Amino acid sequence: MSDPKLQEKIIDALKTVQDPDLHKDIVSLGFVKNLSIDGGSVKFDVELTTPACPVKEQLRTECETKVQAIDGVEKVDVNMTAVVRSTEHSQPVLTGVKNIIAVASGKGGVGKSTVSTNLAIALSLTGARVGLMDADIYGPSIPQMLGIPISSPKVGSENKFFPHEKFGLKVVSAAFLTKQGQPLMLRGPMLGGIIQQFLQNVEWGELDYLVIDLPPGTGDVQLTLTQKAPISGAVVVTTPQEVSLIDADKGVKMFQQVKVPLLGIVENMSYFVCDGCNKKHHIFRQGGGKKLADTFNIPLLGEIPIIESIAEGGDSGIPVIMADPGSPASLAYKDLAGKVAAQLSINQANSGEKVSSSFELAWSTEGETDAK
Numbered sequence: 379m380s381d382p383k384l385q386e387k388i389i390d391a392l393k394t395v396q397d398p399d400l401h402k403d404i405v406s407l408g409f410v411k412n413l414s415i416d417g418g419s420v421k422f423d424v425e426l427t428t429p430a431c432p433v434k435e436q437l438r439t440e441c442e443t444k445v446q447a448i449d450g451v452e453k454v455d456v457n458m459t460a461v462v463r464s465t466e467h468s469q470p471v472l473t474g475v476k477n478i479i480a481v482a483s484g485k486g487g488v489g490k491s492t493v494s495t496n497l498a499i500a501l502s503l504t505g506a507r508v509g510l511m512d513a514d515i516y517g518p519s520i521p522q523m524l525g526i527p528i529s530s531p532k533v534g535s536e537n538k539f540f541p542h543e544k545f546g547l548k549v550v551s552a553a554f555l556t557k558q559g560q561p562l563m564l565r566g567p568m569l570g571g572i573i574q575q576f577l578q579n580v581e582w583g584e585l586d587y588l589v590i591d592l593p594p595g596t597g598d599v600q601l602t603l604t605q606k607a608p609i610s611g612a613v614v615v616t617t618p619q620e621v622s623l624i625d626a627d628k629g630v631k632m633f634q635q636v637k638v639p640l641l642g643i644v645e646n647m648s649y650f651v652c653d654g655c656n657k658k659h660h661i662f663r664q665g666g667g668k669k670l671a672d673t674f675n676i677p678l679l680g681e682i683p684i685i686e687s688i689a690e691g692g693d694s695g696i697p698v699i700m701a702d703p704g705s706p707a708s709l710a711y712k713d714l715a716g717k718v719a720a721q722l723s724i725n726q727a728n729s730g731e732k733v734s735s736s737f738e739l740a741w742s743t744e745g746e747t748d749a750k
């Protein structure tokens with residue numbers, strides 16, 4: 379028999395548990411579900427907005443401690459669950475995808491694909507359903523990084539095709555549309571055609587997160603995608619040097635112009651820790667990513683060190699997060715995934731209105747120019 383007084387006390391106690399990201403208590407947020415009281419034994423679910431929630435264990439402990447302290451409670455069983463919320467949009471593409479995360483950079487070689495790959499796997503390891511779109515049409519490196527041999531995608535009905543699958547991710551890449559080792563030579567309109575295929579012809583199924591590895595810079599592909607794909611948020615990757623930061627700054631401004639919300643900056647190759655000395659060596663200078671984030675008043679989502687195993691993972695086809703999940707490099711990517719997912723949830727909570735949907739096009743995609 380459930381004691382109504384006890385139930386009230388439990389709810390009151392849970393009303394004092396705040397979600398530190400959403401700045402509300404978990405009862406008002408509707409996270410507490412299936413409360414059952416059997417004598418002194420209490421059970422309930424806490425349903426978060428993402429399984430990648432960085433404060434999941436902290437919330438569980440706080441719930442347990444606070445409910446356990448109530449007179450008459452002997453045992454507390456908290457079941458942490460998550461249902462990923464969708465970022466609302468009205469574009470008629472990628473409708474089964476709840477959140478689209480674009481990973482961009484001002485220049486090539488800063489580690490954008492490495493971040494995209496490890497971020498996507500980190501999200502998927504939390505239990506989320508994740509896809510990875512390699513939209514770097516001229517330099518597709520995702521198949522190599524995931525160790526997927528080049529082969530044509532499986533074709534379904536109505537010209538649709540299925541993503542490749544690896545490490546729990548659904549993956550599409552322009553590399554699968556070419557013969558192995560052959561460069562893809564495209565003019566503007568053909569390029570648009572490929573992007574259109576990626577957006578309309580892929581059988582993604584239901585996804586919680588789709589990570590898009592954009593080409594570096596602010597060219598045709600980026601513009602087409604930022605206009606035609608309902609991107610929920612963008613992550614800009616930079617290294618700490620001035621040359622990279624200047625271009626990253628342009629990347630941030632591009633997203634601002636097309637009204638895609640910025641999730642934050644990732645500073646890659648932030649520092650190097652050599653064997654035995656344990657000191658952080660800031661090879662490419664220090665603090666650039668933070669400065670950039672501060673300039674635009676957006677979060678610095680992570681500082682990823684230069685680590686040999688990250689480069690090795692990229693070359694071997696087994697990303698570091700799979701090869702060595704407990705390593706400092708993998709922990710850095712898991713931390714990043716938590717921050718990215720949390721930032722999406724924060725944006726959703728803050729916007730009663732639609733995000734990145736039918737905004738005014740800042741550029742026309744009619745009669746695209748030749749690719750540079």
Ligand SMILES: Nc1ncnc2c1ncn2[C@@H]1O[C@H](COP(=O)(O)OP(=O)(O)O)[C@@H](O)[C@H]1O
Binds near residue numbers: 486683684688
């Ligand atoms: N944090 C890191 N530590 C060591 N090597 C890295 C790191 N990030 C990326 N790399 C390596 O740097 C090279 C460029 O990275 P990549 O992700 O391909 O860059 P981009 O996609 O921006 O061109 C790759 O060989 C990759 O393995």
Ligand SMILES: [Mg+2]
Binds near residue numbers: 490492517
């Ligand atoms: Mg790349």
